[in-house]
Amino acid sequence: MRFSPGVHVGSAILFVAALAVLGEVMIASGMRQLGDLDDIRESRGLGGTIVAVLTNARFVIGALCMALNFFAMLFALSIANLSLAGPAIAALTYMGNAVAAKFFLRERVDRRRWLATMCMLVGVVLLTR
Amino acid sequence: MLVAIMLSASIGDSFLKRGMEQVGAVNVHHLGLLWYALFNPYVDVGIVLLIGFFATYTAALSWADLTFVMPATAFGYVVIALMGRFWLHEQLSLSRWIGILLIVGAVGFVAGGPSRTEHPELDHMDAGAGR
Numbered sequence: 001m002r003f004s005p006g007v008h009v010g011s012a013i014l015f016v017a018a019l020a021v022l023g024e025v026m027i028a029s030g031m032r033q034l035g036d037l038d039d040i041r042e043s044r045g046l047g048g049t050i051v052a053v054l055t056n057a058r059f060v061i062g063a064l065c066m067a068l069n070f071f072a073m074l075f076a077l078s079i080a081n082l083s084l085a086g087p088a089i090a091a092l093t094y095m096g097n098a099v100a101a102k103f104f105l106r107e108r109v110d111r112r113r114w115l116a117t118m119c120m121l122v123g124v125v126l127l128t129r
Numbered sequence: 130m131l132v133a134i135m136l137s138a139s140i141g142d143s144f145l146k147r148g149m150e151q152v153g154a155v156n157v158h159h160l161g162l163l164w165y166a167l168f169n170p171y172v173d174v175g176i177v178l179l180i181g182f183f184a185t186y187t188a189a190l191s192w193a194d195l196t197f198v199m200p201a202t203a204f205g206y207v208v209i210a211l212m213g214r215f216w217l218h219e220q221l222s223l224s225r226w227i228g229i230l231l232i233v234g235a236v237g238f239v240a241g242g243p244s245r246t247e248h249p250e251l252d253h254m255d256a257g258a259g260r
Contacts, residue, residue: 027187112238116196117199119232124232127206127225127229
């Protein structure tokens with residue numbers, strides 16, 4: 001079964017955005033699990049803080065997703081125009097992050113934050129056009 | 130910390146761009162240039178700034194919500210656009226100025242609210258699992 005180039009480009013953009021959302025949500029979740037890094041640094045020092053972060057499973061998974069996202073982005077840019085891929089990936093990532101933060105991280109995404117997300121999304125699209 | 134996030138990523142990207150312009154175009158047949166790029170001072174400064182960005186971004190997520198920190202990362206687009214306008218003397222179209230105003234407004238909206246959603250019971254369970 002053959003897919004049109006548009007489907008390939010759309011799938012690549014969706015995949016890159018999904019990896020970015022997964023990575024950022026996992027890193028945010030890991031950091032929430034650890035707590036304020038300043039407090040950890042006071043008790044364990046800088047080295048202990050770095051070890052605590054690097055041995056947090058959620059952080060490691062998130063960082064791996066972000067690394068994979070980087071290479072997926074390179075692939076997406078090889079088949080899609082930057083003027084399309086850039087704004088589309090940024091917009092999908094910001095929107096996906098807001099939804100994931102509400103449902104997975106259980107953040108209070110109130111009207112103020114939704115409005116900020118929408119402004120940011122439109123702003124980024126206008127800036128990168 | 131949010132200011133560091135806003136500035137480090139965009140300035141780091143600008144240094145990388147400047148360095149890679151000096152190194153030349155990298156393609157499959159010239160992958161060795163990537164190794165050569167590591168010895169370019171602009172690339173090195175860019176890498177250091179991007180490591181600094183990731184460290185401050187990660188630290189910010191330890192005390193603030195993702196939806197609070199997110200607009201600060203978007204503000205990098207504004208910094209790049211303003212650097213283009215005032216440093217490289219590029220022309221900014223009306224739509225880009227509107228984009229800048231919208232992102233600045235988004236940062237202002239979020240910064241005026243609480244930085245973190247408190248979940249005492251979840252935080253307690255997470256703290257037990259994470260330490």
